[in-house]
Amino acid sequence: MKQLELTPRLRAAAELVREGSSLADIGTDHAYLPVWLLLEGRISRAIAADLRPGPLERARATARQYGCSDRVDFRLCDGLTGLYPGEADTLVIAGMGGETIARILEGAPWVRDAAVTLILQPMSAQPDLRRWLWQAGFGLEQERIICEGEKLYNIFLARFGVASPMTAGEEWAGRQCPELDQPLRGEYLSRLLKKAQRALAGLERSTEGKDSPRAGELRQICRELEQMEQEWNTWQR
Ligand SMILES: C[S@@+](CC[C@H](N)C(=O)[O-])C[C@H]1O[C@@H](n2cnc3c(N)ncnc32)[C@H](O)[C@@H]1O
Incomplete structure (x- = not known):
């Protein structure tokens, strides 16, 4: 069977998932990210959620193809509405607009907990998402910038707790310091x-x-x- 390869954008998001996490991938579509993490042995179970039946069917097909259907829970739901509070300690929300990501997080007060790691990959409206995060009390612990084709993508690692206000420019570009490991x-x-x-x-x-x-x-x-x-x-x- 062909090995599952992630694109650089999804690979960078997957690499931020701590080993042994209980993961939920929201807006999973093909479920490449959770299935890759399962195949790598970095996690033992995952929740794969999507708003629409078509993408969730594709997620089931990927899990079947790679022999891990028994380790993935499939949920047809809007954002986090199909999860119990605290059901996952790591949430990946990738490949959606920043405003949609903020709306999903707004709808789930249980994510305002320092024990919950958020790995967010907004396709647009990055300034709006950074603003929403700091205003809601989330600290941006890490930002990665990834190049895929001609495009640059951002991946945020955020956690509820120590948030500090950002200027408008920082909302656009993220905060910088000399130690920042961002080659791009x-x-x-x-x-x-x-x-x-x-x-x-x-x-x-x-x-x-x-x-x-x-x-x-x-x-x-x-x-x-x-x-x-x-x-x-x-x-x-
Ligand atoms: C472009 S795909 C991204 C797939 C994958 N996460 C990635 O980054 O490659 C966006 C997916 O998010 C789903 N989606 C959009 N809004 C959603 C919501 N409110 N809740 C759950 N899934 C949503 C769509 O159905 C679609 O399958």
Whole structure:
């Protein structure tokens, strides 16, 4: 049988799962991540949950193909609604928009517990998710930046407990310090800055946009990202 290979994005998320965790993969689709962890012997059981029957059927097919159907619980549910509070100590929510991830977490107060590890991989709205996390009391313990094809992806490791407020620029790019182990950070900052500058230019072209509060916010974000980029480049010398 062909070995199950994860894409770099899913592999990076899987590598953050501590050995022996009780895992739930929310929005599992093919269930590649939990099945890979089971095959590697890093976990002994997993919950694979999805909102829709089609993806959950694909998850069942993967588990069957790799001979681990008896070690996966399949749940058809929205977010965490199909789990008992505390049923898993590690939650992976990958491949969804940041706002959806925040909504899923908002709906499950039991995840506000330092014993629960969150591994989150937002496909969009990363600033909204970072903001939601710190405002809800979650600390971002680690962020990984992964390149797959041309795209960069973020993976957050978060836990309820010590949260500190972030500036708007930090919500865009994550907090940085010289010790940060993020080889792709320079490229990430440069892409974010271009994105913020494009958004600002678009807003300024519309006559009302010039003085709008959003334009002011974006100007501040661009300034912060520029400073972060300079600071990061200095640290790399
Ligand atoms: C793009 S796939 C991601 C699959 C896998 N997690 C990954 O990262 O490769 C997104 C999956 O999330 C599921 N999904 C979307 N909203 C969801 C929700 N509120 N609760 C559970 N699953 C959801 C979709 O049905 C879909 O199967």
